[in-house]
Amino acid sequence: MKRYILLRFMQLIPILFGITFVSFLLMYAAGSDAVIQKYSLTGQSVSQAVIEAERRELGLDRPMLLQYAAWLQGVLQGDMGRSFVTGADVFGTFLDKLPATLLLTLLSVLLTLAVSLPLGVLAALRQGSRGDFFIRLLSFFGSSMPNFFVALLLMYFLAIRAGLLPVISGGSTLSAAVLPTLTLAIAMSSRYTRQIRALVLEELSQGYVAGARARGVPFRQVLARSIMRAALPTLLTLLALSVGSLLGGTAIVESIFMWDGVGKMAVDAINARDYPVIEAYVLWMGIIYVAVNLVTDIACKFLDPRLGAPGTEGSR
Amino acid sequence: MKKTLAILALLMCTLLLAAGCGGSQEQAAVEKEKVFVFGDTTFNPENGEGDLDPHKDNGGWACIRYGVGETLFHYSDKMEVEPWLATKFENIDPLTWKITLREGVQFSNGKALDGAAVKACLEHLVAVHKRAAGDLKLASIEGEGQELTIKTRQPVPTLPNYLSDPYGCIVDVSAGNAGGITVGTGPYKAVEAVPGSHVELVKNANYWGEVPKLDRIRVRTITDGDTLTMALQSGEIDAAYGLPYSSYPLFDNEGYVRSSTPTSRAFYITMNYESELVRDPAVRKAVAMGIDKEGFVKTLLQGNGYAAAGVFPDTFSFGNKSVHTEGYDPEGAKQVLEAAGWKDTDGDGIREKEGKKLTLRWLSYPSRQELPLLAESAQATLKAIGFEVQADVTADHNTKKKNPEGWDVYVSAMVTAPTGDPAYFFTYHCLDASDDNVGRYHSDRLEALARQMEGCFDLAERGRLATEMQQVILDDHAFVFCSHLRMSMIAKATVKGLTAHPCDFYEITAALDKD
Numbered sequence: 001m002k003r004y005i006l007l008r009f010m011q012l013i014p015i016l017f018g019i020t021f022v023s024f025l026l027m028y029a030a031g032s033d034a035v036i037q038k039y040s041l042t043g044q045s046v047s048q049a050v051i052e053a054e055r056r057e058l059g060l061d062r063p064m065l066l067q068y069a070a071w072l073q074g075v076l077q078g079d080m081g082r083s084f085v086t087g088a089d090v091f092g093t094f095l096d097k098l099p100a101t102l103l104l105t106l107l108s109v110l111l112t113l114a115v116s117l118p119l120g121v122l123a124a125l126r127q128g129s130r131g132d133f134f135i136r137l138l139s140f141f142g143s144s145m146p147n148f149f150v151a152l153l154l155m156y157f158l159a160i161r162a163g164l165l166p167v168i169s170g171g172s173t174l175s176a177a178v179l180p181t182l183t184l185a186i187a188m189s190s191r192y193t194r195q196i197r198a199l200v201l202e203e204l205s206q207g208y209v210a211g212a213r214a215r216g217v218p219f220r221q222v223l224a225r226s227i228m229r230a231a232l233p234t235l236l237t238l239l240a241l242s243v244g245s246l247l248g249g250t251a252i253v254e255s256i257f258m259w260d261g262v263g264k265m266a267v268d269a270i271n272a273r274d275y276p277v278i279e280a281y282v283l284w285m286g287i288i289y290v291a292v293n294l295v296t297d298i299a300c301k302f303l304d305p306r307l308g309a310p311g312t313e314g315s316r
Numbered sequence: 317m318k319k320t321l322a323i324l325a326l327l328m329c330t331l332l333l334a335a336g337c338g339g340s341q342e343q344a345a346v347e348k349e350k351v352f353v354f355g356d357t358t359f360n361p362e363n364g365e366g367d368l369d370p371h372k373d374n375g376g377w378a379c380i381r382y383g384v385g386e387t388l389f390h391y392s393d394k395m396e397v398e399p400w401l402a403t404k405f406e407n408i409d410p411l412t413w414k415i416t417l418r419e420g421v422q423f424s425n426g427k428a429l430d431g432a433a434v435k436a437c438l439e440h441l442v443a444v445h446k447r448a449a450g451d452l453k454l455a456s457i458e459g460e461g462q463e464l465t466i467k468t469r470q471p472v473p474t475l476p477n478y479l480s481d482p483y484g485c486i487v488d489v490s491a492g493n494a495g496g497i498t499v500g501t502g503p504y505k506a507v508e509a510v511p512g513s514h515v516e517l518v519k520n521a522n523y524w525g526e527v528p529k530l531d532r533i534r535v536r537t538i539t540d541g542d543t544l545t546m547a548l549q550s551g552e553i554d555a556a557y558g559l560p561y562s563s564y565p566l567f568d569n570e571g572y573v574r575s576s577t578p579t580s581r582a583f584y585i586t587m588n589y590e591s592e593l594v595r596d597p598a599v600r601k602a603v604a605m606g607i608d609k610e611g612f613v614k615t616l617l618q619g620n621g622y623a624a625a626g627v628f629p630d631t632f633s634f635g636n637k638s639v640h641t642e643g644y645d646p647e648g649a650k651q652v653l654e655a656a657g658w659k660d661t662d663g664d665g666i667r668e669k670e671g672k673k674l675t676l677r678w679l680s681y682p683s684r685q686e687l688p689l690l691a692e693s694a695q696a697t698l699k700a701i702g703f704e705v706q707a708d709v710t711a712d713h714n715t716k717k718k719n720p721e722g723w724d725v726y727v728s729a730m731v732t733a734p735t736g737d738p739a740y741f742f743t744y745h746c747l748d749a750s751d752d753n754v755g756r757y758h759s760d761r762l763e764a765l766a767r768q769m770e771g772c773f774d775l776a777e778r779g780r781l782a783t784e785m786q787q788v789i790l791d792d793h794a795f796v797f798c799s800h801l802r803m804s805m806i807a808k809a810t811v812k813g814l815t816a817h818p819c820d821f822y823e824i825t826a827a828l829d830k831d
Contacts, residue, residue: 031712038364040714041683042374045730045744048751050446085361086511152542160550167547168355168536256540260513268512272362 001298008294016286021068023282027275028064034084034273035060041272058084071279080283081276085269090276094262094284101261104254105246107177108184109239115189120196121223127201135193142190151183151256168258180257184250188242195238199231206230233300240296244289248281349531352811352830354823355544356381357558359537360512367496368509369487371441371448375498376482382515382535383528383824384424385485385500388415388434389476391819395580395632395736396775397476401429401486401501402464407773410471411455417462422522423488424505431459433488438466440489451478473773477735482821503528503826512537517824529813529829548572548806554830555807555814557823560685561620567806574806575816578622578629580733581801583686586745586755587794590720593676598656600793603676603725605642605649606698613799616689620804624797626786627732627741631818634738634782641790641797649701660702667702675704679723681713687727690798694727717754726754729801736819738782739769746789757794 032040035054039046055061059070074081080090123135145153158179159167165178203209204227212222247262254264262281269277359365359378368384370376379385388402399405401421406414421429435457442449453472458465468475478484491499496509503523508516517533536553538544541560547553549566559567567574585603587594594600609623622629626639642648653659658667658674667674678694680687691707698705708723710716717726732741744752746759747766762785769781789795805823807814813827 031715036714038362038373040681042363045740045752046447047450047744050450051751053446083361085364086366152546155543155546160546163550167543167550167552168538256543258513258536258538258540258543268360268362 005294005298008290012287012290015290016283019286020072020279020282023278024064024068024071024275027273027278030273032273033060034058034275037271037273038085067275071276075279075283080280083269083274083277085272085274085277090280093265093277094280097260097262097265100259101247101254101263103177104180104184104250104259104261105243107181108188108246109243111181111185112188112192112242115185116192116196119189120193121200121228123193123197124200124204132197136197139190139193142186143194145187147183147187147250148252148256150186151179151253154179154182155256176257176259180250180253180259183253183257184246192235192238196231196235199234200227203227203230229303233304236296236299236303240292244292247288247292248285350529350830351532351534352530352555352828353553354533354535355538355547355553355556355558356535356823357537357539357541357544359515359535360539366511367493368498368506368515369493369496370483370485370498371444371487371489374482376485377821378509378515379485379487379498379500380482380502380821381823382506382517382533383502383504383826383828384498384506384517385482385487386502387480387482387484388417388486389480391480391736391817391821393577393631393818395733395818397480397736400480401434405476410771410773411468413466413468413475415464415466417464418524419462421501421524423491423499423501424520424522425488425491425499426522427488427491427499429486429501431461431464433459433490434464434486435459436489437486438484441483445483448478448481448483451481471771471773473771473778474735474737474739477737481735504530504533504824523826526826528826533824533828535824548808551808554811555805557805559804559806561618564618564620564804564806571809572806573809573811574804575814576802576804577816577818578631579731579801579803579818579820580628580632581729581731581803582624582627582629583621583684583690583729583798583801584624584627584727585796585798586726586728587757587796588720588724588726588754589756589758589794591677591724593672593674594724596656597793598652598658599674599676601642602649602652602658602701602703603698604793604796605645605652606701606703607694607796607798608644608697609798610644611697612690612693616693617686617799617802620802621686621799622802624800626790626797627795628738628782628786629800629818632733632736632738634779634786636800638783639786639790642793644697646697646701653702658702665699665702666704673704674702675706677722677724678705678707678727679713679716679725680707680709680727681711682709683711684729686799686801687729690727720756734819738778738785739766742766742769742785746785746794755794757789757792759788759792759794762788 033055035051035058059067071081082088083090083093119135123132126132155167158165208226209222212226213219251263251267253259254261255267265277266281269281364374365378366372367375368379370379370385386401388400389397390400392398401418402415403418404416408414417429417431417434423429427433438454438457442452442454452475453469455467455469485500488499497506501524503520503525504517505520506515507518514537515535519528519531538547541563544556544559545563545566548556587600589595613621613623625636625641628635630636653667658669660667676698678691680691682688688709691709695705695707716722734740744750746753746757746762748758748763765781765785769778772778772781803816803820805814805816810831812829813825
C-alpha cells in the first residue's frame with residue numbers, strides 16, 4: 001500500500017510539470033501581460049518607457065521559456081513568487097483564500113448529501129409514484145439551471161423580496177455562506193438525487209435483496225447494511241470528483257457573492273495576467289485531483305473488498 | 317416522505333436563522349452611528365488599486381475618490397485647475413513654480429501640512445512612481461513655512477494639472493503605510509483597507525474644511541454588476557458606482573437619485589495609415605460619415621453616453637462644440653465612395669475597386685462593454701453604404717495592434733484628458749514621437765502645433781491650440797470620435813451630496829450626507 005501511495009505521488013511530478021508548462025504557454029499565447037493589462041483596464045495611456053520599466057521589474061521582458069524556468073526554479077526551492085498585481089507572497093495569498101473555499105466546499109457537500117440521499121432513496125423505493133415523479137421533476141429543473149441563474153434567483157427571492165439574507169457577504173462567515181451554499185447545493189443535489197436513485201434501483205434488482213427479504217430480514221436492515229453499502233463506492237467516486245472541483249473554487253459563484261475564495265482569486269488573476277498566482281492555482285488543482293482520487297481509491301477498497309487492494313489487478 | 321421533508325425544512329431554517337442572527341447583530345452595532353455604505357467596482361488590485369497609497373500604481377484613485385487624500389489643486393466641473401490644498405501658484409520662470417499652501421490644514425493624524433511635509437511627499441512620489449516622475453520632471457523642491465518652490469528639469473506648462481492627478485494626493489509619508497492605510501488631509505480617514513473587498517472610513521476630526529457629516533463610511537468592492545444592482549435594491553448599500561447600463565431603469569423612480577456627467581473617456585476609431593485601403597482618403601471620410609453616433613448612444617448605450625465630435629466632451633472649453641466634423645450621412649458617404657471609384661459591380665452589396673473588395677478589418681476588445689456594441693453598430697451602418705466589416709473583438713488586441721498588416725481600424729476607449737490638459741491625447745496618440753500612435757499617422761501641421769503647445773504656459777492659448785489640433789486630425793479623418801462616456805452614480809433618495817464629476821476623481825466628499 002505504501003509503495004502504491006508513493007507511486008501515485010511520483011506520478012504527480014510529470015503531471016504538475018506538464019500542466020504548469022502548458023498553462024504558462026497558453027497564457028503567453030493569449031497575449032498581453034500584467035503591465036499592459038493594468039493600463040488597458042483603466043484606460044490610461046502611459047509612455048512606452050514606463051511600460052518597459054515595469055515589465056523589466058517583473059521579468060516580463062525575458063523570453064517565455066526563461067520566465068517559466070525562473071518560476072520553476074523558485075517553486076523547487078519552495079518559493080512560489082510574488083503576485084505581479086499586489087506584490088504579495090503568492091503562497092501566503094493562497095493560504096488566506098483557502099479557508100473560505102474549504103468552508104464553502106464542506107457546507108455544500110454536507111447539504112448536498114443531506115438533501116440527495118433521502119430524496120434519491122425515496123424516489124427509488126417509490127419508483128413510478130407521484131412522489132418519484134415530483135422528485136425527478138425537481139432534480140431535472142435543478143440540474144438544468146446554470147449556477148449564476150440560481151444565484152440571481154436566490155438573491156432576488158431570499159434577499160430582496162423576503163429580506164431574509166444579505167446580498168453581499170460580510171466575510172467568510174456562516175451567514176454569508178448560506179446563499180452560495182444553497183446555490184451550489186441545488187445543482188449538486190439535483191444531480192446526485194438522480195444518481196442515487198439509479199444506484200439504489202440497480203441494487204434493488206439484485207438477487208441478494210430478494211434473498212434477504214425471502215429470509216425475513218427487515219427491509220430497513222437490507223437497505224442500510226446491503227444496498228447502501230453496495231452503492232457507496234460509486235457514490236464516493238462521484239463525490240470525489242465534485243469535491244475536487246469545489247476545492248478548486250467555484251469561480252462564478254464566488255464572484256457573484258463576492259466570496260473571497262481561490263476560485264475568485266483565479267479569475268481575477270487570469271483577468272490581470274498575474275502569472276505566479278495562476279500557476280499556483282494550476283499546481284493546487286493538479287495536487288487536489290490526484291490526492292482526492294487516491295483517497296477515494298483507498299476508501300473504496302475498504303468499503304468493498306471485491307475491488308482488491310489499490311495497485312493490484314482487482315483494483316479500480 | 318413527511319419526515320424527510322421536515323428534516324430538510326429544519327436544516328434550511330437553521331441556516332437561515334444563523335444568517336439572520338449574524339445580520340441583526342451587525343446592524344445593532346452600527347445603528348448608533350451615521351453610516352453610509354457605498355458599492356463600488358473599482359477598489360481592487362487588478363485596477364492597480366492594491367491599497368490607498370497614492371505613490372503605488374493607481375492607489376491614488378482610491379485615496380482621492382474615498383475622501384482620504386487631497387491634492388494641491390483640483391479640477392473644476394469644466395476640468396480647469398483650481399486651488400485646493402494650495403491657495404495659489406505663480407510661474408516665476410519656465411522652470412520655476414512658487415506654490416502657496418493653505419494655512420490651518422492638518423493631516424488626519426494631527427500633523428500640520430506645511431512646505432516640509434509636501435516636499436517630503438513629492439520627493440517620495442517621484443522616487444517610487446515612474447509615471448509621476450516622467451510627468452513632473454522635478455529637479456528640486458524647497459519648502460519653507462507655507463511656501464513651496466518647485467524647479468523642473470525642463471518646462472512643464474501643465475505642472476498644476478499633473479499635481480492634481482490622484483498620484484499627487486498629499487500624504488504624511490513619515491506616518492508610513494501600515495496595512496495599506498495612508499494618512500491624508502481629506503474629510504475621512506481610513507481605518508481598514510482590504511483590496512478587492514472593502515475600505516472602512518471614519519470622520520476626520522481634524523478636517524480643515526466643511527465638517528464631514530457621516531460618522532463612518534464603508535466602501536464595498538462589488539465587481540459583479542448584477543450583485544451590485546441587487547445590493548442597492550435590497551438597501552444594503554446606499555449608493556453605487558459602476559452599475560451596468562441595463563440596471564439603470566430599475567432605479568428610475570422616486571426612491572433613488574442619479575447623478576451623471578460626461579467624462580473624457582472616449583470611444584474612438586484610429587485609422588491605420590499603413591493599410592492600403594485606409595490610406596484612401598475617400599474610405600476614411602466614408603467611415604466617418606457612416607457611423608451613426610446618435611443611434612449608437614441612444615439605442616445601444618440606452619442614452620448612457622454622448623455622441624462625440626472631437627477628442628474632448630462638451631464640459632471642456634475646447635470640447636465638442638469648438639470643432640466640426642462629418643455627421644451621420646449614409647447617402648453622402650455613398651457619393652464619396654462612388655466618386656473615388658468604389659462601386660458594387662457584382663451586386664453583392666459590397667463595393668469593389670480594381671478587383672478589391674471594400675472590406676474593413678475592425679480590431680477592438682471586449683473589456684469595455686461599449687466596444688463590442690460599437691462594432692455591431694458599425695457593421696450594420698457601414699454595410700448599408702457598401703462596406704464589409706470584419707470585426708475582431710479580442711482580448712489579445714494589444715499584441716495584434718502592433719502588427720500594422722493585420723487591421724485597418726483600431727477601436728478603443730481611452731481617457732483623453734485625465735489631467736484636464738489637452739496635450740495628453742496628442743502626445744500619446746497622434747505625433748511622430750508618440751508611444752501609442754498605432755495608426756502611424758503623421759501631419760506636419762499637427763507636429764508644428766504640438767511644438768507650440770509644448771512651450772505654451774497660457775491656458776487660453778493652450779485651449780485655442782487644442783481646438784486647432786483637433787480640427788487637423790478630424791479634417792484628415794485620422795480618428796473618428798464616436799461617443800464620450802456618461803458616468804453615473806445612483807443613490808437612495810435619502811442620500812445628499814453625491815455628485816458625479818467629469819474626471820471621476822471626487823466621489824466621497826465632506827458634503828456627502830444621508831437622512
